[in-house]
Amino acid sequence: MTSTVVQSSVTYPLPKSTLETRRSTIVPVHDDRRPLTTGNLDLRDISPEGDLAEGAPQQSLYYASPRAWLYCGDATDVLTTLNTASVDCIVTSPPYYGQRDYGVAGQLGLEDHPQEYINKLIAVFRQARRVLKPTGSLWVNLGDTYWSGKGRPHGKDAKQKARRFTRPQDKAGERPLCQPKQLLLIPHRFAIAMQDEGWIVRNDNVWRKPRPTPDPVRDRSAASHEYVFHFVTQRKYYYDYSAVSVPSTGQAKRQAPSSVWDIPTVPSQKEHTAVFPPDLALLPVRATCPPDGVFLDPFCGSGTALTAALCQGQGRQVIGIDISAQALVEAQEHVVVAQRPDERRS
Ligand SMILES: C[S@@+](CC[C@H](N)C(=O)[O-])C[C@H]1O[C@@H](n2cnc3c(N)ncnc32)[C@H](O)[C@@H]1O
Numbered sequence: 001m002t003s004t005v006v007q008s009s010v011t012y013p014l015p016k017s018t019l020e021t022r023r024s025t026i027v028p029v030h031d032d033r034r035p036l037t038t039g040n041l042d043l044r045d046i047s048p049e050g051d052l053a054e055g056a057p058q059q060s061l062y063y064a065s066p067r068a069w070l071y072c073g074d075a076t077d078v079l080t081t082l083n084t085a086s087v088d089c090i091v092t093s094p095p096y097y098g099q100r101d102y103g104v105a106g107q108l109g110l111e112d113h114p115q116e117y118i119n120k121l122i123a124v125f126r127q128a129r130r131v132l133k134p135t136g137s138l139w140v141n142l143g144d145t146y147w148s149g150k151g152r153p154h155g156k157d158a159k160q161k162a163r164r165f166t167r168p169q170d171k172a173g174e175r176p177l178c179q180p181k182q183l184l185l186i187p188h189r190f191a192i193a194m195q196d197e198g199w200i201v202r203n204d205n206v207w208r209k210p211r212p213t214p215d216p217v218r219d220r221s222a223a224s225h226e227y228v229f230h231f232v233t234q235r236k237y238y239y240d241y242s243a244v245s246v247p248s249t250g251q252a253k254r255q256a257p258s259s260v261w262d263i264p265t266v267p268s269q270k271e272h273t274a275v276f277p278p279d280l281a282l283l284p285v286r287a288t289c290p291p292d293g294v295f296l297d298p299f300c301g302s303g304t305a306l307t308a309a310l311c312q313g314q315g316r317q318v319i320g321i322d323i324s325a326q327a328l329v330e331a332q333e334h335v336v337v338a339q340r341p342d343e344r345r346s
Pocket residue numbers: 073074075076092093094095096102106107108272274275276298299300301302303304305321322323324327
């Protein structure tokens with residue numbers, strides 16, 4: 001099996017020493033030369049220090065600079081405020097089903113039934129589709145979940161607060177789907193639901209983890225992969241083949257990259273508990289975000305994908321959304337550093 005080893009030229013995570021020790025100053029000005037993709041948000045509502053104003057609406061602009069915007073709020077709500085056909089490329093990793101409690105009202109992932117979760121994801125990506133240019137691409141990383149039905153809370157790790165909660169899959173479930181030991185096939189259900197919505201699935205890329213987290217099972221294979229779906233909305237779309245093609249093993253000089261990506265999970269120094277490896281975003285950015293394009297992550301967490309897009313150099317602008325203000329503190333730190341010319345690599 002040939003797989004693509006995604007080569008990163010960026011040092012991640014950005015060194016802590018170069019991160020600002022306190023939040024950077026917001027630039028609450030609209031530079032008229034730049035396309036602001038904020039639909040109906042009033043930039044005057046932003047406090048100069050960048051803190052969410054007391055009682056401010058949930059879908060608030062949290063940080064703005066000429067190249068980056070961060071919004072705090074529910075993904076669907078915030079997407080509704082962004083302009084139609086204003087984004088070139090979306091790379092995101094939504095909360096997986098039943099894996100973490102982010103401790104914020106309105107968070108996705110803890111729905112009683114998997115179908116409810118899929119329906120909510122579909123609602124987010126319906127808005128994402130409106131915001132995406134017709135030539136744009138959407139990439140979604142999604143892991144799977146086993147139904148457990150054990151009836152007791154999962155996880156005892158005192159340090160991992162996000163994992164200490166009663167997961168939906170620990171409760172008695174509705175059969176046949178929600179029965180103990182069942183792999184729910186969440187990524188597949190999601191992709192098929194997206195097709196039913198009119199999206200075109202270009203690839204179900206497999207993220208193979210060379211050194212996966214140990215999976216202590218004795219009656220099935222250990223889980224060591226996830227999916228990264230590539231969706232488009234029309235037959236012709238932006239794809240920079242030269243930026244991602246690899247030397248060919250056949251007669252042609254170059255060939256398309258493999259749909260199997262070997263990317264190690266890297267121990268994260270971030271506070272966010274569900275960070276993905278930055279290299280996961282590299283191929284999507286290089287292939288489907290034009291050098292001066294607008295990049296969006298509607299579940300940006302600590303800003304990994306946004307940072308990857310900014311660090312690819314050139315003039316990309318990024319928009320991040322997260323419901324957790326705590327996640328955005330970290331995202332802002334990384335995005336600020338990634339915008340400094342000396343931190344960018346191409
Ligand atoms: C899997 S994490 C993303 C991690 C990110 N890729 C990174 O590397 O840091 C999912 C994120 O979705 C956020 N989230 C959960 N429900 C949300 C919602 N309804 N709208 C927007 N963000 C949400 C969580 O706060 C969390 O930061």
